[in-house]
Amino acid sequence: MATSTSWAQDVITCDLCDKPTQQFCNSCQVNLCETCVKKHRDEFKSLPHDIVPFLERKIQLVFPECREHTGQRCELNCKKCKSPVCVKCIASGPHKGHDVEELTETHEKKIRKIKSDTEELKARIIPKYQNEDHKIGNAISKTKSKIEDLGKKSKKLRKLWHQEVDNIFDKIESLSQSLGEENLYALQGYHHKIRDLISEMNTIVKQNEKLSISNNLLEVTKYHSRINEYQDFPEHVDLKFPFIDSNIDKGKELTIEIRGYRVILKEMSQPSLSTDVFHLTTGIGELMDKVRVIATIPTTFNSLDGVACVGEAEAWIYGDNKTITRIDLHGAVKDTVTTTCLHGPYDISVTRGRELIYSDYSSNTVNIVRDGKTETLITPPREWSSWRLSCTKSRDILVHVYKGSGPQRKNKIIRYQGQNIKEEICNDGQGNLIFKDGGYSLYMSENNNGDVCVSDVNAETVVVVDKTGRVRFRYDGTPARRENSFDPRGIVTDALNQIIVTDINNHCLHILDQNGHFLRCIDDCGLKDSWELSVDSEWRLWVGSLTSGEIKVIEYLQNM
Numbered sequence: 125m126a127t128s129t130s131w132a133q134d135v136i137t138c139d140l141c142d143k144p145t146q147q148f149c150n151s152c153q154v155n156l157c158e159t160c161v162k163k164h165r166d167e168f169k170s171l172p173h174d175i176v177p178f179l180e181r182k183i184q185l186v187f188p189e190c191r192e193h194t195g196q197r198c199e200l201n202c203k204k205c206k207s208p209v210c211v212k213c214i215a216s217g218p219h220k221g222h223d224v225e226e227l228t229e230t231h232e233k234k235i236r237k238i239k240s241d242t243e244e245l246k247a248r249i250i251p252k253y254q255n256e257d258h259k260i261g262n263a264i265s266k267t268k269s270k271i272e273d274l275g276k277k278s279k280k281l282r283k284l285w286h287q288e289v290d291n292i293f294d295k296i297e298s299l300s301q302s303l304g305e306e307n308l309y310a311l312q313g314y315h316h317k318i319r320d321l322i323s324e325m326n327t328i329v330k331q332n333e334k335l336s337i338s339n340n341l342l343e344v345t346k347y348h349s350r351i352n353e354y355q356d357f358p359e360h361v362d363l364k365f366p367f368i369d370s371n372i373d374k375g376k377e378l379t380i381e382i383r384g385y386r387v388i389l390k391e392m393s394q395p396s397l398s399t400d401v402f403h404l405t406t407g408i409g410e411l412m413d414k415v416r417v418i419a420t421i422p423t424t425f426n427s428l429d430g431v432a433c434v435g436e437a438e439a440w441i442y443g444d445n446k447t448i449t450r451i452d453l454h455g456a457v458k459d460t461v462t463t464t465c466l467h468g469p470y471d472i473s474v475t476r477g478r479e480l481i482y483s484d485y486s487s488n489t490v491n492i493v494r495d496g497k498t499e500t501l502i503t504p505p506r507e508w509s510s511w512r513l514s515c516t517k518s519r520d521i522l523v524h525v526y527k528g529s530g531p532q533r534k535n536k537i538i539r540y541q542g543q544n545i546k547e548e549i550c551n552d553g554q555g556n557l558i559f560k561d562g563g564y565s566l567y568m569s570e571n572n573n574g575d576v577c578v579s580d581v582n583a584e585t586v587v588v589v590d591k592t593g594r595v596r597f598r599y600d601g602t603p604a605r606r607e608n609s610f611d612p613r614g615i616v617t618d619a620l621n622q623i624i625v626t627d628i629n630n631h632c633l634h635i636l637d638q639n640g641h642f643l644r645c646i647d648d649c650g651l652k653d654s655w656e657l658s659v660d661s662e663w664r665l666w667v668g669s670l671t672s673g674e675i676k677v678i679e680y681l682q683n684m
Contacts, residue, residue: 136178140164148181150174151197153339170194185228188342192217201230201345208345227341234344235336241351242332245325249354253322256357260315267311267363271304277368281380298572298619300368302517306435306661307363309477317358317495325354411635412682417649418664419677421455428673430472431614432480433660440480442469443673448482453677461493471565473513473521481521483510490523502540514568520546522576524566535559535566537576549576552595558587571617573638579612579625586612586625588640596640603642606630614657616665618681624665626654633657633667635680649676 136145136155143157149164151174156164165173171189176182187197190210198208204222213219278297328350338344370380379388425443433439437453446468450459463469466486473481480493481501488509490502504510504525512524521540526533536550536559551557559566562582569577574591586599601610604627611629618624621638631654632647649667656668665678 145178147175148178150176150182150184151186153184153186171197183339185231185341186339187227199227200224201227208342227345231341231344234347237349238332238336238344238347241349242329242336244351245329245332245354249351250322250325250329253318253325253354253357257315257318257322260311260318263363264308264311264315267304267308271301271308274300274304274368277370281368281370298517303661305476311363313477314358314360321354321358410682411644412680415646415649415678415680417676417678419453419675421451421453421675421677423449423451423455423673423675425673427670428656428668428675429670430469431656431658431666431668431675432472432474433658433666434474434478436661439658439660439666439675440472440474441668441675442472442482444468448472448480450480461496461498463491463498470510471512473515475515475521476517476519481513481515483513483523485509490521502543504538505545511565512567514570516570517572518570520570522568522570524568526565530563532561533563534561535582537566537568537578547593549589549593553593558589558595559583567613567615569615569617569623571623571638572619572621575638577615577617577623579615581612584610584612586615586623586634586636586640588623599634599636599640599642601627601634604630604632604634604645606632606645610634613655614668616657616659618659618663624657624659626651626657626667628653628655628670633665646678646680649678651676 137143138145138157138160139155140160140163141157143159145155146158147156147161148154149156151172152164152168154164155178156175161175165175168189172195187199188208190196190198190208190213193210193212196210196212198210200209200211200214201207202209202213202219202222202224205219208227209217209219209224214222214224275297278300335344335347368380370378377388379386381387423441423443425441425445427444428441429444430442431439432441434450438450438458440448440450442448446463446465448461448463448469449457451457461480463482463484464487465482465484470483470485475481475492481490482493483490487500488504489500490504490510490513491498492501493499502510502521502523504523508525508527510523510525514522516522516539519541523538523540524535525538526535528534536548538545539547539549549558559578559580560583564581566581567579571577571588575596576589578587578589580587584600588596588598590596601612604610606627606629608629610627612634613626613628615623615625622643623636623638623640625634625636626632627634627645630645630647631652632645633651633654634645635643637643651667651669653669653671654667655670658666660666660677663681665680667676667678669675
């Protein structure tokens with residue numbers, strides 16, 4: 125209704141044109157000029173209209189037109205169907221025998237609920253969220269301070285160590301940054317969620333305040349309360365701060381430790397030598413003489429196609445259907461995501477912020493799951509299709525893309541930063557393809573030193589490419605001296621830059637150092653048809669069997 129805030133000074137205009145108002149339809153609560161009276165009647169021919177001079181108008185509720193009976197206005201509300209109805213609907217129409225109440229009574233109840241919800245949001249819930257927002261801000265500041273302290277202490281200790289052990293501090297800083305950022309990303313994600321909810325509730329308050337004074341009975345009747353959605357906060361994050369512990373006995377021993385990674389530099393005097401000898405040992409990273417299976421997790425999948433760890437004791441898995449499931453170390457289901465993929469996902473991975481991403485063959489997209497909702501994150505270049513995925517520590521996403529089919533299919537890896545292409549890995553700069561043509565996928569993992577480690581299944585080889593795109597080395601499984609030919613699949617890297625890859629032909633894992641030197645095989649854990657591989661934040665391997673759908677969780681590094 126076009127009205128003015130000052131009746132004495134401004135002219136009230138017709139709702140259908142800009143002419144001054146002269147008439148008023150009490151039935152529809154519409155301002156009309158003399159010219160538009162006929163237009164208004166013609167537009168709603170089936171309804172009765174009470175046209176009166178504007179000064180004799182009556183402010184009243186507007187009853188909606190019945191959808192079933194032309195010319196009838198709805199004066200009742202069907203409780204069973206939750207919709208406005210007219211008298212004929214109740215007497216002989218589709219709502220015959222249903223329990224009804226006056227629409228005016230329904231309107232009054234809704235208005236009371238709108239006002240009650242609005243007051244509760246303003247007086248109690250929004251202040252509660254604002255207080256939580258303040259607490260999260262303080263926690264983020266403290267987290268940043270702790271991360272900064274870790275870095276400062278690491279740099280101070282580094283000066284006391286000999287230049288020959290610089291690579292140890294590279295690992296220390298990588299771990300402290302990684303562990304600290306896990307807390308920071310989790311807090312920031314929670315912070316964004318709280319702020320989004322505050323914004324959402326403020327929008328509801330504005331809508332409710334407008335609706336609470338509305339004369340439009342149909343709009344008010346449609347109101348649904350969402351107050352229960354905001355009663356409790358989202359699930360809080362569980363912070364686990366890392367710490368650096370060190371002992372310095374000058375001239376005798378230096379030790380440094382962070383989250384199970386321990387290094388000792390010890391002076392050992394030997395009578396037969398004129399100089400002292402320094403002996404260096406490291407903690408986590410020492411391969412156990414006998415690895416240990418700490419859990420065997422059965423799944424419901426006949427074919428287990430993917431495993432992606434989340435934190436220290438959970439992983440997302442998928443198989444021969446459209447569902448991606450998050451399980452814990454005991455096999456208990458913690459969450460599920462039902463995709464829109466026609467034949468299930470092509471691959472899954474987890475970002476540094478612990479968000480699930482998956483590739484969808486049917487839509488040729490890489491999607492991300494946020495707050496239970498799926499969003500398109502990446503669409504590959506034209507003529508290329510996405511397949512395998514790997515999230516990096518630098519928050520980039522590596523995507524194996526291909527075009528063509530069969531033995532002639534072209535393969536390459538694209539590094540995405542957000543939705544933007546940052547790098548393409550496909551040739552060695554001299555016109556030679558890095559990856560062999562063929563119909564099998566590429567499995568990827570980025571090492572701590574920036575190398576991209578790839579299982580090129582078509583070539584039955586592990587290929588490692590450095591930051592510049594240069595091929596550093598290829599590993600064909602020969603040093604392991606296995607009975608069958610090397611057939612690599614899942615690949616990961618650990619805290620010490622070691623490369624671990626599954627070998628489905630020989631039912632084992634190969635472990636290499638960062639320069640491609642073979643260290644050992646893990647072949648005594650019953651790893652039949654070992655296919656998928658992931659590593660959790662405690663540096664334990666989650667190995668999935670393609671045929672049995674079983675997952676084995678393996679400890680292979682010992683702490684000193």
